Amino acid sequence: MELQGLHGQVVDRIGEALADDERRAGRILRLEDVQAQYGVSRTVAREAVRVLESKRVVHSRPRVGITVRPLPEWNLYDPQVIRWRLATSQRREQLRELAELRAAVEPSAASLAARRGDPALRETLLAHARAMSGAGRNGDMKGFIAADAAFHRTLLAASANTMFAQLADVTEELLVARGELSLMPERVEEAAVLRHVEAARAVAAGDAAGAAQCLRVILDHSRGEVERLLDGGSGDDGRPGSCVFGT
Numbered sequence: 476m477e478l479q480g481l482h483g484q485v486v487d488r489i490g491e492a493l494a495d496d497e498r499r500a501g502r503i504l505r506l507e508d509v510q511a512q513y514g515v516s517r518t519v520a521r522e523a524v525r526v527l528e529s530k531r532v533v534h535s536r537p538r539v540g541i542t543v544r545p546l547p548e549w550n551l552y553d554p555q556v557i558r559w560r561l562a563t564s565q566r567r568e569q570l571r572e573l574a575e576l577r578a579a580v581e582p583s584a585a586s587l588a589a590r591r592g593d594p595a596l597r598e599t600l601l602a603h604a605r606a607m608s609g610a611g612r613n614g615d616m617k618g619f620i621a622a623d624a625a626f627h628r629t630l631l632a633a634s635a636n637t638m639f640a641q642l643a644d645v646t647e648e649l650l651v652a653r654g655e656l657s658l659m660p661e662r663v664e665e666a667a668v669l670r671h672v673e674a675a676r677a678v679a680a681g682d683a684a685g686a687a688q689c690l691r692v693i694l695d696h697s698r699g700e701v702e703r704l705l706d707g708g709s710g711d712d713g714r715p716g717s718c719v720f721g722t
Contacts, residue, residue, distance in 0.1 A: 485513050485523040490556065493532060493543055495563035500545040504533055530556055554648040561652045567705060570658075573649045574698040580639060581630065581646075581694060585686035588633035589678045596633040601675040603629055608672065611663030616654065619663050624650045626671055630690075633678065658704045667696065 489509070493499050509520035524541055527533045531550045533541050549556055551572075560569035588597070603626035610618035627650070628643040653659050674689035 481515060482519045482522040482526070485509070485515055485519060486526045487555075487559070488513065489523065489527060490530075490532060490559040491562050494546070494556070494559040494565060497546050499543050502543050503539075504541040504543055506541070532556070552642070552645055554644050557645065557648045558652065561656065566656070570649075570701055570705075573645065574694065574701070576642075577646060577649075578691070578694050578698075580642060581627065582687040582690040584631050584634035584636065584639045585674060585678060585690040586683040587636060587639075588630055589681050589683040589686040591635050592633035592678060593635070596629055597675075597679045600626060600629045600633060600678055601672070604668070604671040604675040607663075608668045611665065611668050614662065616659060616663065620650055620654045620659070623671070626675075630674075630678070653701065658701050660700065660704070667693075670696070 489504075504524065506517060506520045506524065509515070509523065510517055513520070515523075524533065524535075528535060528541075530553050531544060531548055533543050535541050551557070557569065557573070560566070588600070603622050606622035607619055607626065610616075610622055624647040627646045631643045631646070632640045634640065670689060670693045674686060674693060677686035677689050
């Protein structure tokens with residue numbers, strides 16, 4: 476097996492274990508223990524720890540060793556860290572935090588995109604919404620998720636706020652993970668697609684308030700849908716699927 480693949484697997488296994496047990500914060504992580512537990516060479520163990528350190532999961536100090544940091548000190552926006560937390564018993568907490576982050580940022584991004592977004596990006600946004608519609612009609616959940624992720628990435632970019640734009644990886648990781656963790660409904664709801672089309676039209680029309688409201692509706696529905704699926708529901712709450720703009 477290639478070194479990159481092997482140390483990557485070790486990083487994931489350690490990361491998930493640490494994300495699942497916050498009581499490990501402050502403990503010393505020894506290279507010898509990593510070698511023994513995962514059956515790898517010292518070179519692979521050292522490289523795995525180096526990656527963990529780059530994500531602020533651990534830190535090294537002379538005469539102390541490699542210490543596990545408390546979770547709040549980790550790079551929690553790193554897509555790989557998000558994936559670890561979603562793979563553990565911390566899944567619900569991670570989903571809640573991601574939903575709250577998106578609710579705080581994306582309506583503002585939509586408003587900015589409507590006011591000062593690049594016209595080409597606005598057209599691209601509408602194209603992604605239409606791609607979601609096509610994938611939904613064809614029952615292509617993978618294609619729907621890809622178009623959904625592209626929609627939100629473009630929306631953040633269209634805000635012309637580079638700090639918002641860098642959150643696109645976080646949103647994409649959440650959307651992809653929903654598919655992998657069976658947190659998507661069995662079929663694409665037409666109402667969900669229409670919300671995105673309406674949001675794209677509001678942005679294109681320069682309706683900042685309407686665009687922001689559309690994103691609030693989208694994100695509120697998405698959060699409720701995930702909660703119902705986690706609780707064993709169908710994910711369909713029967714609420715109206717439209718948002719109003721242009722008022």
